[in-house]
Amino acid sequence: MKIWVRTLLGATALGLLLSGPAASDPFKIGYIIPNAIGEAGWDHELERGRQAIVDHFGDKVQVNAVNGVGEGPDATRVMNRMAADGTNMLILGAFGLMNDGLVLARRYPDLKVLHYGGYVNEPNFATLALRHYEASYLCGMAAGMAAKTGNLGVVAAFPLPEVLSIMNAYVLGAQSVNPDIKPVKVVWLNSWFDPAKEKAAAESLASQGAEVLYSLFPGTPSTVSTAEQLGVYVTVTLSDNTMFAPTKHLCSAQAEFGPALIRKIQDAIDGKFVGDDTFSGVKDGSMGIAGLSPDLSEEQKKQIMARLEEMRNGSFQPFRGPIMSNTGQEIAAEGTNLDDTAIKSMKFLVKGIDTTLPN
Amino acid sequence: MMDALTFVVAGAFAMATPLMLAALGELVTERSGVLNLSVEGMMAIAAAIAFMTTHDTGSFLLGFAAGGVSGLLLSVVFALLVLVFLANQVVAGLAVGILGLGLSALLARSYEGMTILPMGKITIPILSDLPLVGPILFRQDVMVYLAIGSAITLAWFLFKTKRGLVLRVVGENPQAAHSIGLRPIRVRFIAVLFGGLMAGLGGAYVSIVLTPLWSQGMIAGRGWIAVALVVFACWRPIRLTVGAYLFGVVLLLDLAIQALGLSIPSVILTCMPYALTIVVLTIVSSDASRIRLNAPVSLGENFRPAN
Numbered sequence: 001m002k003i004w005v006r007t008l009l010g011a012t013a014l015g016l017l018l019s020g021p022a023a024s025d026p027f028k029i030g031y032i033i034p035n036a037i038g039e040a041g042w043d044h045e046l047e048r049g050r051q052a053i054v055d056h057f058g059d060k061v062q063v064n065a066v067n068g069v070g071e072g073p074d075a076t077r078v079m080n081r082m083a084a085d086g087t088n089m090l091i092l093g094a095f096g097l098m099n100d101g102l103v104l105a106r107r108y109p110d111l112k113v114l115h116y117g118g119y120v121n122e123p124n125f126a127t128l129a130l131r132h133y134e135a136s137y138l139c140g141m142a143a144g145m146a147a148k149t150g151n152l153g154v155v156a157a158f159p160l161p162e163v164l165s166i167m168n169a170y171v172l173g174a175q176s177v178n179p180d181i182k183p184v185k186v187v188w189l190n191s192w193f194d195p196a197k198e199k200a201a202a203e204s205l206a207s208q209g210a211e212v213l214y215s216l217f218p219g220t221p222s223t224v225s226t227a228e229q230l231g232v233y234v235t236v237t238l239s240d241n242t243m244f245a246p247t248k249h250l251c252s253a254q255a256e257f258g259p260a261l262i263r264k265i266q267d268a269i270d271g272k273f274v275g276d277d278t279f280s281g282v283k284d285g286s287m288g289i290a291g292l293s294p295d296l297s298e299e300q301k302k303q304i305m306a307r308l309e310e311m312r313n314g315s316f317q318p319f320r321g322p323i324m325s326n327t328g329q330e331i332a333a334e335g336t337n338l339d340d341t342a343i344k345s346m347k348f349l350v351k352g353i354d355t356t357l358p359n
Numbered sequence: 360m361m362d363a364l365t366f367v368v369a370g371a372f373a374m375a376t377p378l379m380l381a382a383l384g385e386l387v388t389e390r391s392g393v394l395n396l397s398v399e400g401m402m403a404i405a406a407a408i409a410f411m412t413t414h415d416t417g418s419f420l421l422g423f424a425a426g427g428v429s430g431l432l433l434s435v436v437f438a439l440l441v442l443v444f445l446a447n448q449v450v451a452g453l454a455v456g457i458l459g460l461g462l463s464a465l466l467a468r469s470y471e472g473m474t475i476l477p478m479g480k481i482t483i484p485i486l487s488d489l490p491l492v493g494p495i496l497f498r499q500d501v502m503v504y505l506a507i508g509s510a511i512t513l514a515w516f517l518f519k520t521k522r523g524l525v526l527r528v529v530g531e532n533p534q535a536a537h538s539i540g541l542r543p544i545r546v547r548f549i550a551v552l553f554g555g556l557m558a559g560l561g562g563a564y565v566s567i568v569l570t571p572l573w574s575q576g577m578i579a580g581r582g583w584i585a586v587a588l589v590v591f592a593c594w595r596p597i598r599l600t601v602g603a604y605l606f607g608v609v610l611l612l613d614l615a616i617q618a619l620g621l622s623i624p625s626v627i628l629t630c631m632p633y634a635l636t637i638v639v640l641t642i643v644s645s646d647a648s649r650i651r652l653n654a655p656v657s658l659g660e661n662f663r664p665a666n
Contacts, residue, residue: 036464036575038472068464068575153618187617188625194579195570200370200611204618207362220574225474244474354620 026062027089027269029053030082032075033067034094040221040239043067045255046093052258053265061265071096083108089268091261092116101125112268114261117162121275128260131281132162132237133169133343134311135253137318138289138304139235140173142251143212145300146233146293150180153210155201155223157189159357165346166216166237169318171353177303183354185210193219202226212250215241224249233293240290251304254290279340282311319343324351361491363615369494371607372503373569377402377561378603379506381585382592383513384557386599389589390517391550392530392543392657396452397437399582400459401555402562405430407463409563410573411470419478422567423502423560430559431552433459438551442544445661456582464575474572502564507600509557514596526550530655533662543662558582591640593653602639606632 033046050065064082069075071094079090079097083104088111092101095117105113105125113125121127143152152174156163167186174181185208187201202213202223212233215223221244227234228245235251242249260280267273280286289308292301310316321332325348332338349357381398388395409426413419433455440451480500487497517523526546528536533543565581566573584606592599613628 036468036471038574040472044472183620185618185620187614188629190626190629191579193574193576195572195574195577196374196565196579197610197614199570200374201614201618203370204363204366204611204614207366207615208618210618220570220577221472221474221572222570225572229477355617356622356624 026060027057027265028085028087029061029063029265030079030087030090031063031065032069032079032090032092032094032097033065034069034071034075034097036068038221039243040236040241041218042238043093044239045257049257049261052256053261056258056262057265060269076100079104083111088112089114089265112264112273114264121277123275124273126264126273126275126278128257128264128278128280129162129344130255130257130260131279131287132253132255133165133318134281135255135287135289136166136237137169137173138308139214139251139253140170141177141304141307142292142296142300143170143214143233143235144174144176144178144181145296146250147174147178147181147211149209149211150178150182151209151211152181152184152214153202153205153208153212154184154186154214154216155189155198155205155218156186156214156216157192157219159188161344161346163216164349164357165319165343167214167353168346168348168350170214170216170235171350172318172323175352181352183352186353186355188355191219192217195220195222198222199226203230206230206232233295242291248293249291250293250295252290254288256286256288259284259286279344282308283314325349326351326353363619365491365494367608367611367615368491369498370611371604372495372499374607374610375600375603376503376506377564377569377581378585378588378606379510379561379600380502380564381558381561381582382588382599382603383506383510383596384554384561385585386589386592386594386596387513387517387526387557388550388554389658390530390594390655391526391547392533392655392660392662393441393547393551394448394452394659395434395437395551395554396449396586397433397454397456397459397582398554398558398585399578399580400456400463401430401433401558402459402565402578402582402585403463403576404433404459404466405559405562406566406578407467407470407573409559410473410475410566411467413567414470414473414475414573419567423563426563426567427556427559430557430562431555434551434555434558437555438548441661442547442551445663448659448661460576467573467575470573472572472574475567477571478568500568502560502568510596510600517596527655530657533657534665537662537664543664547662558585561585587636587640591636591643593643594655595653605635609635 031050033043035043037043037047066078069078079100090113092115098115098118101113101115105122115127118127171184189197199222213227215236217237224234224241224244228248233248233250234245237253238255240252260278317337319338321336322334323332325331385398405426408429409422412425413422437455440446441448478500480498483497487493529543529546536543588599588602591602609632617625
């Protein structure tokens with residue numbers, strides 16, 4: 001690390017010599033990745049986002065990343081230190097860092113803060129979110145195609161609005177290609193992290209005849225590798241999980257944190273930073289799919305990719321009417337689409353999901 | 360419905376095994392009068408080392424050996440603190456536990472999120488194909504049988520052998536034991552090491568058999584449940600085995616009921632095991648004589664020979 005900093009200082013000094021007084025210090029970014037970086041999942045994608053920033057900006061930015069500090073006092077300490085050391089921008093990769101980030105944003109008006117998953121904005125505090133539901137719809141299509149008898153199972157953490165939107169889009173996607181989809185079974189883990197429970201949940205769904213499992217925001221690859229062992233297909237959010245289920249991996253969402261981050265950083269460098277909400281998806285390359293199974297026919301893959309293309313050019317979005325909830329309410333009428341606010345605050349399950357929501 | 364039933368009653372053995380192994384070790388430790396609260400940490404470091412070993416060598420036997428040894432080594436640290444330096448048992452246990460958790464994350468950093476192929480189950484021909492009984496009794500992995508076997512062996516050891524009696528005497532009254540020529544420190548040392556070994560095997564089971572992957576923090580509170588199980592079982596091995604199994608059943612029932620699509624809110628099901636623990640603990644401890652008869656009298660107190 002020290003050597004790296006020294007090299008960087010050396011490079012900057014050289015830059016100063018070559019280009020004269022016009023050269024400036026690199027834009028300093030503090031980047032908080034809450035947990036250990038695995039081979040897939042949230043922290044893995046955050047790390048890829050960091051890489052995308054470095055690849056794009058090169059020497060113009062200096063990214064100081066820390067990982068594994070959690071969302072508690074350790075992270076607070078690191079963030080305070082970064083802000084005090086003259087960091088220009090903090091990127092916070094966990095919901096739980098929101099309040100600490102806000103405190104710092106108010107204390108240092110020149111500091112820009114980017115936060116994932118929150119709901120607060122200040123002039124120098126912006127939030128980022130991804131349209132996971134778009135990729136989820138596409139993987140849902142793949143699941144609908146692969147499920148011969150129409151039995152799908154979902155392993156999910158908590159019934160939060162974002163999780164509901166992802167689950168709903170998945171089921172809508174499956175129903176769009178397969179009219180025989182049976183009521184979808186859901187197991188709520190009520191935990192972000194318990195691999196043994198994930199595994200048991202996957203096993204219980206498979207024992208009920210589920211042909212395709214959906215690992216929705218997995219804390220670990222447990223559901224995916226269990227599906228491989230049980231010989232049922234599996235779909236996943238966030239990252240390509242092919243390596244955990246070489247023969248049974250059907251479709252993964254693939255999040256790209258890079259495009260939105262690069263845009264916000266460029267804004268900050270240009271002095272045009274706004275503390276707004278960014279909700280990005282397929283359109284700007286922030287969301288895609290990966291690892292489509294070779295068991296799907298070329299025809300089926302083409303059908304899925306055609307939908308992706310329609311999302312990109314804006315002619316299709318998953319939540320278009322008519323949408324009925326599983327309690328029989330009409331959520332959206334024929335010909336209307338749900339807007340972003342409705343998608344972000346989703347509190348219903350679509351018709352065809354066999355679970356209840358706590359009040 | 361039948362599938363769900365089989366899933367619950369057969370699957371509960373695997374869920375119960377790591378709890379059983381770690382709790383049996385803690386039971387022996389506590390019977391000698393030492394309260395070791397570092398079970399979670401010992402399980403974590405063992406899970407990390409066992410996973411790394413099995414991942415690199417492909418051998419489950421070596422994985423279990425490495426896990427057992429690493430749990431044992433961490434318990435040596437604890438034993439030195441409380442038996443030689445007479446540190447407070449609660450504080451030392453918590454500190455060593457945190458050390459174990461931290462070390463596990465550090466050592467297995469480059470293995471984060473990796474998976475290995477699961478260990479095969481023992482299937483006894485014909486018998487394992489019987490409905491319900493087959494998967495429950497004859498289609499488990501070898502550690503399940505070993506865990507139940509060690510519970511029975513321990514029950515025999517504690518209550519039917521002279522060495523078992525020595526262990527219990529030391530746990531009841533180390534001064535008296537010392538005055539009749541027994542060696543409380545040595546007995547306690549061995550008991551703590553045994554506890555470390557068993558917690559290590561339990562931790563190894565979690566990372567290489569139960570969920571064959573490594574992820575930081577994957578023990579997810581099982582060490583604490585093991586400590587609670589010992590009280591729950593009134594320091595008796597057979598009761599502990601039943602308690603661990605019940606815990607596994609309730610845990611899986613939550614998932615099976617959801618998968619069946621029955622409309623019971625999942626949050627209620629998820630808190631069932633913990634609610635049940637509280638209820639049973641209340642019932643057990645409302646009978647004061649039962650606790651008094653079974654709890655080792657000198658539990659948590661350090662021993663210094665009076666001479």
